[in-house]
Amino acid sequence: MSTSHDTDVIVVGAGFAGVTAARELRRQGHRVLVLEARDRIGGRTWTDTRLGHDLEMGGTWVHWIQPHTWAELSRYGIGVTPSPTPVKGYWRSGGTVHSGTADELLGLVDRGMAGSTEESLAYFPQPYQPLLAGDRLAEVDGLTVRQKLEQLGLGPEEFDAVEGMWATNFSGRTEDGGYAQALRWCALAGGSWQLMFEACATYKVVGGTRGLIEAIAADAGVEIRTNTRVVSVAQDDTGVTVTLEDGATLTAAAVVATLPLNMLDSVSFDPPLSEGKRRAAHQGQASQGVKVWARLRGEYEPFVALAPGSAALTLCQVEHVADGETLVVAFGSVSERLDGADPAAVQEALRTWLPDAEVLEVASHDWVADELSGETWPMQRAGQLTGSLAELQRPEGRVFVAGSDYANGWAGFIDGAIESGMRAGREVHALLTTVDAFPAIDDTVLSPS
Ligand SMILES: Cc1cc2nc3c(=O)[nH]c(=O)nc-3n(C[C@H](O)[C@H](O)[C@H](O)COP(=O)(O)OP(=O)(O)OC[C@H]3O[C@@H](n4cnc5c(N)ncnc54)[C@H](O)[C@@H]3O)c2cc1C
Structure with a gap:
């Protein structure tokens, strides 16, 4: 991998999608840096101590029919407890x-x-x-x-x-x-x-969702820089340049942007993201609760x-x-x-x-007023599944968009974030190695035959 960049991959956002993508890429031997605007990891999951309890302010319930989440719970030996x-x-x-x-x-x-x-x-x-x-x-x-x-x-x-x-x-x-x-x-x-x-x-994560995301982040073993907000991403044939709120820049071969759909246009991309992506971001998804x-x-x-x-x-x-x-x-x-x-x-x-x-x-x-989420759990409006999902999932050069908003399966859930982070990791790895590493697997949206 080129050493002319600061790192191989920059992941924007340390929610479940971001830390999963980081872990997957690190396991493939790539250098990864995660940039997170908040002072904590977890994004729209947040186990916080309030009212005398460890409360989930965001994502909470999980289930064994959510395959990606369940695999992570099994991997790290974390149980569930019923409400x-x-x-x-x-x-x-x-x-x-x-x-x-x-x-x-x-x-x-x-x-x-x-x-x-x-x-x-x-x-x-x-x-x-x-x-x-x-x-x-x-x-x-x-x-x-x-x-x-x-x-x-x-x-x-x-x-x-x-x-x-x-x-x-x-x-x-x-x-x-x-x-x-x-x-x-x-x-x-x-x-x-x-x-x-x-x-x-029904079923909550023992120790809170915090324990699960911390396990994935520890396993990833990459630097996660909190309080670091990305304002722009520029790409050319040689790589990407990410500019931070304080004006500092970082370079990499590729970027994974795990921005919620309602926040996709809060970062400026050069060249701009496709019209289809921008239209979907402008429309936003339905959750506002x-x-x-x-x-x-x-x-x-x-x-x-x-x-x-x-x-x-x-x-x-x-x-x-x-x-x-x-x-x-x-x-x-x-x-x-x-x-x-x-x-x-x-x-x-x-x-x-x-x-x-x-x-x-x-x-x-x-979460709706929160300028880093702008929505609660992502839920599509009428027409968005057939009108936008495939385009939102499509990588643009060295820019990969990931997150629960863009998942195939449990979009709107922790499971969708993990699924999407895994896909982004696989796609970025393929780009960086220019080897079609997993030709038989394609879980991106299938076009109707
Ligand atoms: C109230 C609520 C209840 C929910 N209940 C459930 C539930 O019971 N079960 C379930 O499975 N799911 C639930 N969800 C949904 C689940 O929490 C989300 O789908 C999932 O956590 C999203 O993960 P993500 O990584 O895609 O996005 P996020 O968690 O939003 O991660 C994106 C990250 O990017 C960061 N970021 C944004 N902009 C920038 C920037 N410019 N620079 C740097 N960093 C940036 C954000 O701070 C954030 O950390 C709930 C969500 C909410 C809000």
Whole structure:
């Protein structure tokens, strides 16, 4: 490898995609430098000590049907632990709060969840090749989740509960969320919405996601420079030059940019990224929600609560009960509707389900306002799967874009970030060695045959 550059590969961002790409490249013998703007690694995963607990401010739940995440947990010998199983259910519809068992609530959403996911395997027979269905897929990709729900003939109570569930899943408005994205998620769970739900909100990483990303970073054994923000990337035939916020420059043979889609245009590229990439970044993806932790006075029986997407909070569940208090985690689909750092505002939102709830303390991070993420978990808008994904994944010369936003499988999850980081590592290695190292494997988006 050329020694005329400062390093062989610069990775921008030390989230799961970045540290995975760094590890893969280092294992192939390349010199790698990771530049991270925050003062910590982890990106949209962040195990922080708040409210007397190690709380996940971002990504939390993992599952064995997420193959890339599970492989990493196995590799480093890290286990999972379940969230409490809900016993009670609360749901709001038409301004009224209903309550029953958690099973009754799951029964209420069953018809709508099954109806909105029943085509998942027809359109995604092999979900890691998300465009395999070709032109047929383009027809449904134009639909939003809400449009699909409106076709199902659900009663008002069913509709509100299912719509609230999808608003939570999308961390955004169901008017924006792509129906094809909903199908893609469910296909990854073998077409079972119940398994999909379990994968999304049941098993947490023992020791927190921090332990997993620290294990990958330690294994990578490369320098990760925190508090180092990249402002521009220029490339020519000989390499890339990365300019930092303080004006310093670094050179390498290639760069992996793990910027969230909503932040892709926060770094200037010379020559500019393709029009297709810029258009997708300008449009942005659909998530704009909020995640809130709250300590409540009193010991509540574990519950799950749902409300329509128009509510400040759309889902709440119990995470810990002890010493006369209950720790809950809740989600809203539009962060602007709720200041998650304001205990009074959170209490008001929670009282729509639990009129006597008394909030003692809250913790939240506004990922949408965060200028290094601009979104929560990446969720495609209608049309983005067929319109943008292949172009977003396409390397441009020495510039490789990676991250959960650009994954084939569990896009929006930690798993998607790891998958994408592995792909970027493989592609950069092929470029640097000019050897087609893995000719038989191609998990980039397949064009319809
Ligand atoms: C509230 C919330 C809840 C979630 N829940 C789950 C869950 O339960 N399960 C699950 O699997 N996933 C969940 N996710 C999604 C998951 O956390 C993300 O998909 C995943 O962590 C994204 O990883 P990434 O590496 O692609 O991007 P990021 O983690 O965003 O990493 C990108 C990195 O680049 C850095 N960066 C950005 N710009 C620059 C720059 N100019 N210079 C240098 N560095 C820069 C950022 O600081 C960041 O560290 C959740 C996310 C959020 C926000």
